[in-house]
Amino acid sequence: MPKFKYITYAEAINEALDLSLKKDPNLLCYGLGVSDPKEVFNTTKNLQKKYSSERVFDIPCSENALTGVGIGCAIKKCRVVMTHQRLDFSLLSLDQIINNASKFYYMFNKKIRVPITIRMIVGRGWGQGPTHSQSLQSIFSHIPGLKVVMPSNANDAKKLLISSIFDDNPVIYIEHRWLHEQKGRVEKGFTKKKISNANILKRGKDLTIVASSHMTTEAIIAGKILQKNNIAAEIIDLRSIKPLDFKKIEKSISKTKRLIILDSGFSFGSIANEIISSVHIRSYKLLKHQPIKISMPDCPVPTGFSLTKNFYPDYKRIIFECEKMFSKKISYEKNKNQLHDVPNKEYLGPF
Amino acid sequence: MPKFKYITYAEAINEALDLSLKKDPNLLCYGLGVSDPKEVFNTTKNLQKKYSSERVFDIPCSENALTGVGIGCAIKKCRVVMTHQRLDFSLLSLDQIINNASKFYYMFNKKIRVPITIRMIVGRGWGQGPTHSQSLQSIFSHIPGLKVVMPSNANDAKKLLISSIFDDNPVIYIEHRWLHEQKGRVEKGFTKKKISNANILKRGKDLTIVASSHMTTEAIIAGKILQKNNIAAEIIDLRSIKPLDFKKIEKSISKTKRLIILDSGFSFGSIANEIISSVHIRSYKLLKHQPIKISMPDCPVPTGFSLTKNFYPDYKRIIFECEKMFSKKISYEKNKNQLHDVPNKEYLGPF
Amino acid sequence: MVIIIGLSLKMKISAKIVSQIYYQILRIREIESRISKEYTEWKMRCPVHLSIGQESVAAPLSVLFKNKKYEVLSGHRAHAHYLGKGGNLFKLISEIMGKSTGCSGGRGGSMHLIDKDVGFLLSTAIVANSIPVAAGVALSKKIKKEKGLALVFFGDGAIEEGVFYETINFSIIKNLPIIFICENNKYSVYSNLDVRQPKNRKIHKMVEKIGIKSVFSNGLNAIEIYQKFLYAKNYVERKNKPIFLEINTYRYLEHCGPFDDDNLKYRPKKEIDFWKKNDPLTFLEKKYDKILNKKKINNYKNKISNEINLSFNKAKRSKYPKSSIKDKEIYA
Amino acid sequence: MVIIIGLSLKMKISAKIVSQIYYQILRIREIESRISKEYTEWKMRCPVHLSIGQESVAAPLSVLFKNKKYEVLSGHRAHAHYLGKGGNLFKLISEIMGKSTGCSGGRGGSMHLIDKDVGFLLSTAIVANSIPVAAGVALSKKIKKEKGLALVFFGDGAIEEGVFYETINFSIIKNLPIIFICENNKYSVYSNLDVRQPKNRKIHKMVEKIGIKSVFSNGLNAIEIYQKFLYAKNYVERKNKPIFLEINTYRYLEHCGPFDDDNLKYRPKKEIDFWKKNDPLTFLEKKYDKILNKKKINNYKNKISNEINLSFNKAKRSKYPKSSIKDKEIYA
């Protein structure tokens, strides 16, 4: 029997939830919409039917209280996965996340643990606009006691979700709406992946590109173009933002001496800075060229179709920076005129 | 008549509020305790008596709604100063601050403005503990549309508060509890200071030290010790974290070629990284020595007396780093055994 | 002088008012229907939450609260309130299409509308988060001694957010001039009230106990809604106190998007049929058949159809805005 | 079988219970008083919110809820609840002194107490934010089919935070086994209820309308409080539903710190006098003079005094913890 199957990111999440609910009879899974007909973009498909409405349930519009409820369950060893259909909605619950969940283990002298996983989905495109598309991993990773993961592919989505659920700490698990339909080769069964291990997606000696979540998609496209132009990029997928696998980055840049970081967050205060700063502090003379930060502009995300065009950094930005970095013209076929505000041709709004 | 007077940081804030309330008859000033007998560490002293309980008032424990109320007033051109006795309490209102206040100007196409100032006081010492001493400027400055100021002395406290109030944007005004009783030479009258101008507190050619808020106190002590040891440090007080006066830093380091940054926030994702990263990106070969980041550890702040000893970075840390940086022994008299958890000898807890 | 604020439903209603209300309901219905129809050309590339079925909640705005001194705020389902308040149709459609001529310059989209010129202050996309903002608007009116009041519209889901209670409490303490309107359509996305709130709860009765005057209106009868709004307006203006209004109503289409979603079966067929059978337009046509005769209705339809055609065509021809992320776009 | 949960205050109270309640009130009083006294040696370097005057709210814990299956959560003013629940005095004092022997190892301080061994789950320092956590604890008990229930204590100020309403709503929907206890001392720091909530509001009546069973207890009579707790316990355990309990009470000292602050005059002298005149200890002594005779009281005092001396001395001799900021201290 093959050890793998070819499924989407959303299906992989669904499978992780399914296996975890089966494994741990005290695990709860809740959030707005988890048992509605759309089942959070199919990620919670059939779970209520399978595991009862005691354990898998829809909630009132009370993000703050339900986060506290999750923490209360968690300290009693009922693990919880809570879901926000948009990361932006979690801003209502930051008191619970920051003042409670992140601090309990330390401030109560290790006497209680808070194994809660909070899924947050980052929106993009089709007029998601300023309050449905924020990628605020910077905020969460600034807080000691939280872990933050951002899987970029179906296999990681599954394994990291299982690891997050069975981690004894609060984990912010950030999904990207544009990844849900992407297919990937996913290991079967109840498998985990250590949180804190970055993944080298492609080896290369000339340049290190660091990315995470949906940004890796752009890095991979750029990597192929660069390869054809005789530039061998090494692509590192962070997988988890906190803890951050800085060692793997350091090892890579001591070989390549060049660094580009992609970040889906706002530029000022982005995690890209954390990485660049660490490079500078630890080996400030290592790089042959200044490091490049490619992130979202410091601007709320507009809604309108024309306004989001060229708003998100993409592989073309990487190529552009590489042309400067390597002082050479890089040729590639421009993508056929695909619409910029949908992840694929099949996608029709509004969600 | 002298143009200056010698008053405390708290008195300076009080004066700024007083002058602003006088200037603008529609300005409101509210928050838990603004009209109680302690009047927010005397910063709101006499204001209710002077300007009526219509304009200066105590509120219910409803941080989230009252932030929204402030935004509603502000868009109608009633400016608002809201106060949190601890920054940590503002975490209840991040939906209003991030999803509303910061975005209205841009997302409503410049048709409304949100002139609200949110005062947040960072606690320290006397067992303030994990939820009464967080310095989360990183979180706020990550959000496009917000300004973040952190005055370090009485004169700046006054002028920056007036500027914040009369700025047409939402401003997060972060005070430090240990500065309230510090005296300083304060300009009289209704005076402002542009938000975005860092301040060179001391000139020097050998090393640039960047600090803000209470951290400048430590930088100044270190600066004097270094001077006696023939190291001329240039000390830059950021004043505002966002916008950040990067130019002044860049100018200084192109002279000194050495950089130490003090940050009162947690290390991971701190603003110190933003600065170091910018230096690296813009002039990556400039420094003669790797930049040094001195910040709070990535750990919740403990409560107990012994645990906070050596927890906060201080001037001794700066000296220690300078000894390495300049490869020389730096001599100084150790401070007489002052208690580490109070700002001054007169201070007795619990607040 | 004793002011008596009566709430008699036997109050005589003029033909003019019946016509105005009917017209506005019809207008909103036709506009939303056109949006629904044209949406499938996939040129309106942003989420839309249509108000078809719920129009009569917004209609009284056009009669009672047209003046700019009445300031309206709303949430994600705001088209009807924007239109009822006198918002410009062309600017609305432009906004949904992401054009520079949109009321928010294309930056906000369907969920972030603004038209200060007519007293439509703003709508936001996060459930319940414009409620305290509206209270702030009301407070500013008190401070500046402005006439009028604030109105804020939200759904039954918003009742579950803590900020709602905080705001009601504050508005009572400060005697704010504001009408809170809960448009109870029994659903939050696909979730029935049953899984979100205690069974048999009467929202207005619960809210009343917080200490605010509360009124309920049967949403089947647009004229009753009008009367309750009139009562609320008088109450706030004469008593200088806030008031809460619950109106039960029903959305015909899917939560978000242009289609109906009856195939998903999260709502009982009987329930849907009941509401459609008691559609506000048919209800008025029957009850006021003298006033609302065929000819009049046809006239209305023509007028509205013209307005719609003009606005849609103009919006389609309008330019897309250019993106700017300059500081001066983000900071005032 | 019909279960009748009566709430008759004429219920016969045994001498044992009166003594137990009295003893616990006295114990908490003496302990808090000693903290207040020794605080001015400035060795307890963390904020303390003392419960002197409010002890009778916590006392029933020691009689009714001692078992670990009853799990208590609290807020910033938690000493009494911790002690009532059987928390260890030495560990409490150590914690306030920042010693390694503290119940939270010196990391939490007075506002962050924990003692899982006796079912004191935790207290937190942010107003109202342990309320939903307690509901989560109750939910976990349901899921794991554990016996017992959760109890959460909070002040009248907490009623103003939105999360309170959200939690009550959720606890009703899920029929959670939990007792919410609002210790209404009329003040939040220096602010009277009048500036924070509608005049003449009865908190328990408002809360009842959210859909939860609500009970009020006169706080002057510790035995009535005990009875209401007993009622609440029976209600939750038999009906499998949550309940809300409001108790009016009064704090004698300043909000935070060891002193009284009557000099600040934010509370009317008459009010202070009224409560002190009706002090829970004197009240019980008078009403149950047969049971609570001089000799017994003196015995109690001696016993308590011994406990206090031992605990304080041991705590003083205990070591301060060493700081560690290693990852393994922060992540489990």
Ligand SMILES: Cc1ncc(C[n+]2csc(CCOP(=O)(O)OP(=O)(O)O)c2C)c(N)n1
């Ligand atoms: C804080 C928050 N949580 C969740 C959402 C997602 N959401 C958008 S509309 C909606 C339904 C709200 O229901 P209701 O208030 O009854 O309004 P209706 O859609 O019925 O008009 C939800 C849950 C959101 N926008 N904000």
Ligand SMILES: Cc1ncc(C[n+]2csc(CCOP(=O)(O)OP(=O)(O)O)c2C)c(N)n1
């Ligand atoms: C969210 C938040 N806001 C403000 C504070 C400051 N604070 C600490 S205790 C307190 C008073 C709360 O009053 P109440 O709930 O009645 O409790 P009491 O002190 O009377 O026991 C306040 C406002 C806080 N800790 N958390």
Ligand SMILES: [Mg+2]
């Ligand atoms: Mg609804």
Ligand SMILES: [Mg+2]
């Ligand atoms: Mg109180």
